[in-house]
Amino acid sequence: xxxxxxxxxxxxxxxxxxxxxxxxxxxxxxxxxxxxxxxxxxxxxxxxxxxxxxxxxxxxxxxxxxxxxxxxxxxxxxxxxxxxxxxxxxxxxxxxxxxxxxxxxxxxxxxxxxxxxxxxxxxxxxxxxxxxxxxxxxxxxxxxxxxxxxxxxxxxxxxxxxxxxxxxxxxxxxxxxxxxxxxxxxxxxxxxxxxxxxxxxxxxxxxxxxxxxxxxxxxxxxxxxxxxxxxxxxxxxxxxxxxxxxxxxxxxxxxxxxx
Amino acid sequence: xxxxxxxxxxxxxxxxxxxxxxxxxxxxxxxxxxxxxxxxxxxxxxxxxxxxxxxxxxxxxxxxxxxxxxxxxxxxxxxxxxxxxxxxxxxxxxxxxxxxxxxxxxxxxxxxxxxxxxxxxxxxxxxxxxxxxxxxxxxxxxxxxxxxxxxxxxxxxxxxxxxxxxxxxxxxxxxxxxxxxxxxxxxxxxxxxxxxxxxxxxxxxxxxxxxxxxxxxxxxxxxxxxxxxxxxxxxxxxxxxxxxxxxxxxxxxxxxxxxxxxxxxxxxxxxxxxxxxxxxxxxxxxxxxxxxxxxxxxxxxxxxxxxxxxxxxxxxxxxxxxxxxxxx
Numbered sequence: 001x002x003x004x005x006x007x008x009x010x011x012x013x014x015x016x017x018x019x020x021x022x023x024x025x026x027x028x029x030x031x032x033x034x035x036x037x038x039x040x041x042x043x044x045x046x047x048x049x050x051x052x053x054x055x056x057x058x059x060x061x062x063x064x065x066x067x068x069x070x071x072x073x074x075x076x077x078x079x080x081x082x083x084x085x086x087x088x089x090x091x092x093x094x095x096x097x098x099x100x101x102x103x104x105x106x107x108x109x110x111x112x113x114x115x116x117x118x119x120x121x122x123x124x125x126x127x128x129x130x131x132x133x134x135x136x137x138x139x140x141x142x143x144x145x146x147x148x149x150x151x152x153x154x155x156x157x158x159x160x161x162x163x164x165x166x167x168x169x170x171x172x173x174x175x176x177x178x179x180x181x182x183x184x185x186x187x188x189x190x191x192x193x194x195x196x197x198x199x200x201x202x203x204x205x206x207x208x209x210x211x212x213x214x215x216x217x218x219x220x221x222x223x224x225x226x227x228x229x230x231x232x233x234x235x236x237x238x239x240x241x242x243x244x245x246x247x248x249x250x251x252x253x254x255x256x257x258x259x
Numbered sequence: 260x261x262x263x264x265x266x267x268x269x270x271x272x273x274x275x276x277x278x279x280x281x282x283x284x285x286x287x288x289x290x291x292x293x294x295x296x297x298x299x300x301x302x303x304x305x306x307x308x309x310x311x312x313x314x315x316x317x318x319x320x321x322x323x324x325x326x327x328x329x330x331x332x333x334x335x336x337x338x339x340x341x342x343x344x345x346x347x348x349x350x351x352x353x354x355x356x357x358x359x360x361x362x363x364x365x366x367x368x369x370x371x372x373x374x375x376x377x378x379x380x381x382x383x384x385x386x387x388x389x390x391x392x393x394x395x396x397x398x399x400x401x402x403x404x405x406x407x408x409x410x411x412x413x414x415x416x417x418x419x420x421x422x423x424x425x426x427x428x429x430x431x432x433x434x435x436x437x438x439x440x441x442x443x444x445x446x447x448x449x450x451x452x453x454x455x456x457x458x459x460x461x462x463x464x465x466x467x468x469x470x471x472x473x474x475x476x477x478x479x480x481x482x483x484x485x486x487x488x489x490x491x492x493x494x495x496x497x498x499x500x501x502x503x504x505x506x507x508x509x510x511x512x513x514x515x516x517x518x519x520x521x522x523x524x525x526x527x528x529x530x531x532x533x534x535x536x537x538x539x540x541x542x543x544x545x546x547x548x549x550x551x552x553x554x555x556x557x558x559x560x561x562x563x564x565x566x567x568x569x570x571x572x573x574x575x576x577x578x579x580x581x582x583x584x585x586x587x
Contacts, residue, residue: 049461075463083461089454091518092447100451104463106444113443114436120443167462 002027003048003079003171003203008057010043010227017043018227020057025171030197030204032218032235034211036248039224041207042084042175048205049081049173050074061171075104080169082160084176084207090149094140094159097148098131101166131166138162138192154185158192165196172196174206178213186210190217215239223247273521274434281427285420294419296535298491301426302484303531305433307511307523309480312437314509315518316446317473318453319368320377323384324508326364327478329500330387331357331485333397336406336495341396346409350486357482358475365474369467384505391497402496406489422491429487433480438520449473453518514555516562525563 004024010017018040025031035041046052048059050071059066061077069077089097106127112120135141138158143151151159157177164172177193178186190213196202208214214221215235223231223238225247231238238244285294310324334353338344344352364383368376391397409416409425416422440446448469451459460466489495511530516522530548537544559565 051457072460072463072465074461081461083458087455087458087461089451089458091454092450096447096450100447100459100464101462103444103448103451108444110440110443110445113445114439116439124442163462 002062003205004060005044005048006058006060008044008047008054008059010040010047010052011055016227018047018054018224021222021224021227021229022057023222023229023232025203025205026220027170027203028197028201030193030217030219031206032214032221033205033207033224034209034214034221035224038226039247040227041224043227044224045173045175045207049079075167075169078168078170079173080164080167080171081173082164082175082177084179086153086156086160088148088156088160088163090147092148093145094135094148094151095128095131095144097159097163098134098166099127101163102127102130104167134162134166153180154188157181157185157189161192161196165200165202169202171203171205174204174208176208177206178208178210186213189213193217274438278431281431282424285423291419294423296532298419298423298426300527300531301423301430302488302491303508303511303527304430304524305426305484305487306481306508307515307527308430308433308437308520309477309484310508311512311518311520311523312440312449312480313473313477315512315523316441316449316453317470319470319473320373321368321380321474321477322377322502322505322509323364323380323382323387324477324481325500325502325504326380326384326387327357327360327481328485328488328504329384329391329497330360330478331482332489332495332500333391333403333485334482335486336403336489337396339407339490340403340405346407346486346490347411350483353486354479354482357485358479360482361475361478362471364478365471368474369470381502381505384500384502388497388500391500397497400497402494402498403489404494406493406495408493409490416490422487426487426491429483433483434520434524436480441520445469445472450518510552514552514562516564519562519564522562522564 002024004022006022007020008022009019021040021044033041033044043052047054047067050066050069050073054067057067061079064077066074066077066079074081089100092100106123108117108120108123132141132144135144140155140159140162143155148156148159161172161174161177174193178189181189193204193206194217197204206214206218218235221231221233221235221238222229223241223244225243230243230247231241233241284297306324306328309327310321313319313321331353334356335346335349338349338352339346364380368379371379392400397403408422414421416425441450448459448464451462451464452466452469456466488499492499507530511526512523513526514522514529515524515526533548533551534544537547540547555563
């Protein structure tokens with residue numbers, strides 16, 4: 001499950017949102033993508049997730065080029081994502097939300113569903129069982145029949161991540177998972193992300209503003225500023241990096257802090 | 260617990276009960292006029308339920324549903340008159356034509372949303388009518404008279420009663436398909452596209468495919484209603500398939516409950532049945548109907564059966580705390 005980003009550039013009109021960004025995400029790592037506002041994090045994230053095509057450069061997953069593939073095939077390439085402003089299916093139940101996540105794994109056609117074939121019944125009950133298993137793990141089992149939009153914000157966030165997990169994708173892209181969460185909830189989120197990696201063996205790439213969460217959970221970071229990669233390394237190295245401090249706080253602070 | 264169980268049993272029994280009621284209704288007496296109205300309601304059930312696949316399940320506004328109805332009617336009528344095919348073959352071919360027409364409309368429509376989609380589908384309905392008015396093969400505004408009635412093994416569906424059973428068998432089949440579809444991979448994909456396109460795509464749902472298929476299936480069932488209509492009325496002309504019919508079908512679906520299964524059925528009964536009941540009020544009936552519509556939309560914006568929400572799981576089922584019988 002190795003994901004690598006090679007010299008990716010993206011130009012919107014006359015604005016260069018990204019220029020020649022390269023890095024690779026080690027299998028089984030928790031990888032963070034940070035940078036000040038307007039650094040191009042979300043653009044890069046959307047290119048990896050298939051929403052935009054890069055102007056130049058390539059995205060490789062296990063050696064396979066993804067940059068020109070349509071968006072919906074990312075799941076087949078083992079890449080799942082969540083969204084910054086939670087995107088559930090608001091009118092469907094919690095259980096239905098999860099089962100839509102199994103879309104690429106279910107095989108029965110509509111004809112079989114209408115005829116209620118044995119294969120369809122077996123597939124549906126297996127899907128339900130698997131969904132309930134995951135909901136149980138993440139403490140949402142008693143919410144099974146609730147309409148998704150009626151859940152509190154924190155649970156919606158967990159549900160969205162669970163829905164991405166049920167796809168069994170090796171790489172999980174999390175777009176600002178801590179956005180809008182309070183301190184207690186973000187502490188739970190950190191445990192949650194660690195558990196997904198440790199117990200389920202997923203690779204995680206996250207974009208995040210909350211430095212507390214980033215420094216706690218990420219093992220490796222890439223810092224973007226004005227569309228350029230300015231640093232890459234472990235959180236401890238990044239915290240001391242002069243260019244990074246400069247990008248966040250201004251060069252004057254960087255000089256004082258480092259030398 | 261006992262109460263909840265009884266509720267569940269009642270809920271499971273409501274469609275079989277409805278089918279039985281439909282089956283015995285003619286035996287209770289009633290004039291040919293009443294049966295005639297009930298046939299019409301049955302056809303509207305098919306139309307409203309098929310539009311519901313496009314609008315209620317998939318969230319694509321369509322104001323041209325009468326266009327598919329017309330396609331089904333004309334294709335079936337022409338096959339019957341010109342080629343002398345049997346009603347059943349002609350119906351299957353006209354359903355295929357409705358499906359293809361839906362795909363053709365769905366292809367440009369998949370790039371459009373909301374108001375723009377409304378205008379394109381409205382245009383589609385009008386184009387079909389204009390073609391029917393101007394083509395030679397459809398005899399233009401003079402219409403097609405003398406469409407043969409359905410026949411099977413020597414039995415001819417020439418009475419209102421026989422057509423009643425035929426149209427309601429088709430209507431019940433349509434309801435069944437729509438209800439089962441909603442709890443399948445296919446139906447869930449449609450609803451996921453309705454609720455959030457980007458999220459659906461991120462989970463591997465090929466949005467384009469499902470949007471186009473929804474139009475295709477909607478068109479297919481509307482064409483079934485068309486084929487039945489042609490052989491029932493034995494005469495069709497472009498005037499039958501007006502924009503007002505598209506709007507009427509749309510209102511049935513909204514009034515009953517968008518995205519629900521029972522909603523379009525109830526809507527068809529109300530909007531096709533009430534004008535007949537209110538006939539004694541002559542020209543006031545449309546005003547009464549309009550007022551009723553406004554009041555209902557203020558007090559129940561989700562439609563009369565809107566409490567049976569669009570997930571296909573009733574409010575009561577969600578309150579139940581047992582671990583059995585969850586629907587997906």
